[in-house]
Amino acid sequence: MIVSKRNSLRLAAVATLGVLSLGLAGTAVAATPTVSASAASAGQQAAAHATITAKPSVTSVRAWEDFHVTGTTTGLKAGSTVTLQQKQHGKWVSLPASVRTAHNGSYALRVKLGIKGLNELRIVSGATASPVFTVTVR
Structure with a gap:
């Protein structure tokens, strides 16, 4: 009990x-x-309306050869910084390639890549990212 x-x-x-x-x-x-x-x-x-487009000038380059990425942004302030990111080992890594957008939202970025093979790239500004595009480095 x-x-x-x-x-x-x-x-x-x-x-x-x-x-x-x-x-x-x-x-x-x-x-x-x-x-x-x-x-x-x-x-x-506001976040849903922000977009970034990106188009590389080439699809294949030699290692460390210059090429350009151009595009436009909508929904971002003029003068916003856009940065190139590269997928490395499954993670997006920001590269030391960034530029401010023009008053109309356009940008042009000069890029050099050294990692040989198929490189997955995108342009980002804050939480907004462009669709992924690829450039092959030979």
Whole structure:
């Protein structure tokens, strides 16, 4: 009988702690500020409308040979910085090749690549990225 009394007390203590923790969690959720749906959707729409295009001047080059990447941006401020990224070992790595966009959103970037083989590249500005394009370095 003593064992079952202890179990009952433990169960009551656990149930009480559970109710208290749920009450505290409910209070914490109620105290957090909420973002209005219109403000959240406006931020998402602005990010959704930003685009970057990218077109390389060649599809194949020798190692360290110059080529150009040109394109346009929409939804980004004039003078925004666009940077070239290369996929290396499954991760996007920013290369030391960047330029500011013109007042009309266009850009032209001079590039040299040294990693031989098929290089996957893209242009990024903040969270906005262009479609992936490839250049083969021989």
